[in-house]
Amino acid sequence: MNNFWLIWKKEMAGYLLSMTGHVIITLNAFLLGGCFTLLMEVLNLEPTDVPITEIFYDSFFFWILLFLGAPIITMKAFATEAARGTLDSLLATPVPESTIVLAKWAACLSFFLLTWLPWIGCMAVVYIIPVSPPPFHWVQWLSTAIGIVLIGSFFISMGCFFSALTQNQIMSSMATLGVSLLLFSLSFADRWSNPNQSFFHSMMAQLGMVRHMTDFVRGILDTRPIVFYSSATAVFLFATTQVLQAKRWKS
Amino acid sequence: MESGHRKNPSNSIDAVQVSKMMIQVKDLTRSFRRHHALKGISFDIEKGVVGFLGPNGAGKSTTMKILSGCLAASSGSVSIVGYDVLIHPIRTRQSIGYMPETTPLDEDMRVGDYLRFRAGIKGVKSPRIRQRLDLVVEQCELQSVIDRRIGVLSKGFKQRVGLADAMIHDPPILILDEPTSGLDPNQIRSVRELIRQLGTQHTVLLSTHILQEIESTCDRAIILNQGRILLDDTIGSIQKKLGRTNFIRAVIDAPLPEVEKALLHLPHFLNLECSRTSDGFCEARISLRADNELNSVHRIAPQIARIVVEHHWDLIELQPQQRNLEDIFTELTHNQTGNNEAHPSAAKSN
Ligand SMILES: Nc1ncnc2c1ncn2[C@@H]1O[C@H](COP(=O)(O)OP(=O)(O)OP(=O)(O)O)[C@@H](O)[C@H]1O
Ligand SMILES: [Mg+2]
Numbered sequence A: 001m002n003n004f005w006l007i008w009k010k011e012m013a014g015y016l017l018s019m020t021g022h023v024i025i026t027l028n029a030f031l032l033g034g035c036f037t038l039l040m041e042v043l044n045l046e047p048t049d050v051p052i053t054e055i056f057y058d059s060f061f062f063w064i065l066l067f068l069g070a071p072i073i074t075m076k077a078f079a080t081e082a083a084r085g086t087l088d089s090l091l092a093t094p095v096p097e098s099t100i101v102l103a104k105w106a107a108c109l110s111f112f113l114l115t116w117l118p119w120i121g122c123m124a125v126v127y128i129i130p131v132s133p134p135p136f137h138w139v140q141w142l143s144t145a146i147g148i149v150l151i152g153s154f155f156i157s158m159g160c161f162f163s164a165l166t167q168n169q170i171m172s173s174m175a176t177l178g179v180s181l182l183l184f185s186l187s188f189a190d191r192w193s194n195p196n197q198s199f200f201h202s203m204m205a206q207l208g209m210v211r212h213m214t215d216f217v218r219g220i221l222d223t224r225p226i227v228f229y230s231s232a233t234a235v236f237l238f239a240t241t242q243v244l245q246a247k248r249w250k251s
Numbered sequence B: 001m002e003s004g005h006r007k008n009p010s011n012s013i014d015a016v017q018v019s020k021m022m023i024q025v026k027d028l029t030r031s032f033r034r035h036h037a038l039k040g041i042s043f044d045i046e047k048g049v050v051g052f053l054g055p056n057g058a059g060k061s062t063t064m065k066i067l068s069g070c071l072a073a074s075s076g077s078v079s080i081v082g083y084d085v086l087i088h089p090i091r092t093r094q095s096i097g098y099m100p101e102t103t104p105l106d107e108d109m110r111v112g113d114y115l116r117f118r119a120g121i122k123g124v125k126s127p128r129i130r131q132r133l134d135l136v137v138e139q140c141e142l143q144s145v146i147d148r149r150i151g152v153l154s155k156g157f158k159q160r161v162g163l164a165d166a167m168i169h170d171p172p173i174l175i176l177d178e179p180t181s182g183l184d185p186n187q188i189r190s191v192r193e194l195i196r197q198l199g200t201q202h203t204v205l206l207s208t209h210i211l212q213e214i215e216s217t218c219d220r221a222i223i224l225n226q227g228r229i230l231l232d233d234t235i236g237s238i239q240k241k242l243g244r245t246n247f248i249r250a251v252i253d254a255p256l257p258e259v260e261k262a263l264l265h266l267p268h269f270l271n272l273e274c275s276r277t278s279d280g281f282c283e284a285r286i287s288l289r290a291d292n293e294l295n296s297v298h299r300i301a302p303q304i305a306r307i308v309v310e311h312h313w314d315l316i317e318l319q320p321q322q323r324n325l326e327d328i329f330t331e332l333t334h335n336q337t338g339n340n341e342a343h344p345s346a347a348k349s350n
Helices: A002-016 A019-045 A051-060 A063-084 A087-092 A097-115 A117-128 A138-163 A169-192 A198-207 A207-217 A223-250 B008-020 B060-068 B088-096 B111-121 B126-139 B155-167 B185-199 B211-217 B235-244 B256-263 B297-310 B325-338
Strands: B025-033 B035-045 B049-054 B075-080 B097-100 B172-175 B203-208 B220-225 B228-234 B245-253 B269-276 B284-291 B315-321
Touching: A002 A019, A002 A063, A019 A051, A019 A063, A019 A117, A051 A063, A051 A117, A051 A138, A063 A087, A063 A097, A063 A138, A063 A169, A063 A223, A087 A097, A087 A223, A097 A138, A097 A223, A097 B325, A138 A169, A138 A207, A169 A198, A169 A207, A198 B008, A207 A223, A207 B008, B035 B060, B035 B220, B035 B228, B049 B060, B049 B185, B060 B075, B060 B097, B060 B172, B060 B185, B060 B203, B075 B111, B088 B097, B088 B245, B088 B269, B088 B297, B097 B155, B111 B126, B111 B155, B126 B155, B155 B172, B155 B185, B155 B284, B155 B325, B172 B256, B185 B203, B185 B211, B203 B211, B211 B235, B220 B235, B220 B325, B228 B235, B235 B256, B245 B297, B256 B269, B297 B315
Parallel strands: B049 B203, B049 B220, B097 B172, B172 B203
Antiparallel strands: B025 B035, B025 B075, B220 B228, B245 B284, B245 B315, B269 B284
C-alpha cells in the first residue's frame, strides 16, 4: 500500500509539474468553457425543463473532452518511461507489477478527474447567475459524475494497456483514441443493424456509450453500464500487468 | 565426533554451499529471436568483488539484467541468496541493487527526491530513509547536487546518482554495469575505492572494459566472450599464472628479416613477433614459457644481447615484461573469435 501511494504521488507530481500536464489542463478548461458558453446560450433563449446536466452533455465538446484526455495522459505512464529506460529500473524494484499498474492507473485517473474540476464550477454558476434557474436535482449531478468517472477509468485503463504495449508515444495515444472512437461509434450501430436480428441488434444497443451517458445525465443509474465499465477496466488493468510481465521475456 | 571424520560428506557440503551462495547461475541461456546472446553460462558467487570482463556484445549486460530480474532467461536457473528469481521475484529483487549500463533516471526529479522515492519503493522504512540518504549521498559525493534536477546534471553525476540508487536500500548484492564509465580520473579512483570498501561486506558484481580496474578492485574475474565463459578464476591465481609467462621486448637497430632469422635460434621461446617501430628500428617481442629455470627471462635476455653484439647491431632497448591481464584477454578472446564454431566446448579453459 505504501508503494502504491509513493508511485501515485510521484506520477501525480510528474503530471502537475510537467508541460504536458499544464497543456492538458488548459485544453480541458478551454473545452469546458466551450460547453459552458453553449449552455448559457441555450438557457438565455427560454426557460427549460431539460436537466442542466443533459444540456451540457448535448454539446459535442463533452465527448471531445472524454476522448482526448485518456490518450494524452496515459501515453506517459508506460510508453515514455519504456523509451527512456526508467520503466526497467522500476521493474527491477521489489514492487509487484500489479501495484505499479494500479498506482499508475490511479494517478492517470486522478489527473484526468482533476482536469474535469471546472465542470463543477460551471454547473454552480448556472444556478447562481440566471434569473430563472433550471430545476436542480443532485441525483443528476451525481450520476453524471459517476458516468464520467466510469467512462474515464475505462478509457484510461485501455490507455495504460496500449501504453505498456509500445515504446512509442504516438502509437500509444493513437491506438487508445482509435479504439475509444470505435467503441463510441458502436452507439450508432443499432441504426444500421437489422432490427430483425434481435440478438445482435440488442447487443449493439446495450454497448452504446451515448445511450449510457444519456442515462447518466438524466439521473438514471442502470447497473448494466456500471458493471460493464468496471469490469472492462479490470480486464484492461489485468492485461496491462500481463504485458509488463511479458516484457521481461520479450525485449 | 564421528561425523567430523566422515569420509563422504558431499551432501551436507552441498547444502551448506547452497545457503551461503549469494549468486548461483546454472546453464543460463538467453536468445533474442535467433541471436544467442548467452550460450549456457554457470558460475557461483559467494562474497567479494567479482569482475565481468568481455568485448562488446559478449553478454555481460544481458547476464546482469537477468540477475537483477529485468529480463527473463531463455533457459537455465538463477538463484539469489538461495531463492530462485522466477519463484521469488520480489524477495530476490529486494536483495539486489542494480545499476544499469545506461543509468536511466527520472530527469524531472531532484536528486534528493528521486533517491528518497527509490528508497521508499525498495522497502526502506521511512525513519531510516534519512539516514540511508545521508550515507549514500556522502559515499557517492552528491552533496553539491542534491537539490538539482537530474536532467541538468553532467553524465558523471548521473552515473553517481545511479550508483547511489543501487546502494540506497543497503542490499547484500550490488550489480553494477560499467560503474566507472564516464567518470573523471579522480572519480574513477574514488568509486573504485568505494567498491572495494563495499566489497568487504557486500557481494559486488561489476562489469568493465578496463582491465586495470579488474586487477585493482576485484577478487575474481569472469571473462565472457560471445555468450560463453572463457576464464573464471581469482585474480591471485590469474596473476600467479601470468607471473610464469613472460615477455621480453627488444628494440634493435637492424634490418627486420635478419633479426627475425637470428632470434629464431633462441632456445625455448613460445612466440616471436617482429615489427618496425616508428623510428625505423626493429622491435621484437619474445614470449617465453618460464616453466623452468632454463628459459627464464634471466637466461634469455643475455642471449639476446649476445646475438646483437655478434651481428654488430645496436641494441636500443632490452626490457623484460610481465604479461598482464590485457594480454590474456586478447589471447583468449582472439582465439575464441577465430575458432568459435570449431571448438564450441572451449567454454571453460581451466
Ligand atoms: N533487446 C535486445 N534485442 C536483441 N538483441 C539483443 C538485445 N539485448 C542484447 N542483445 C544482443 O545480445 C548480445 C549481448 O549484448 P550485451 O548487451 O549483453 O553485451 P555486453 O557484453 O554488455 O556489451 P558491451 O560491452 O557493449 O556493453 C549482443 O550481441 C546484443 O546485440
Ligand atoms: Mg554492456
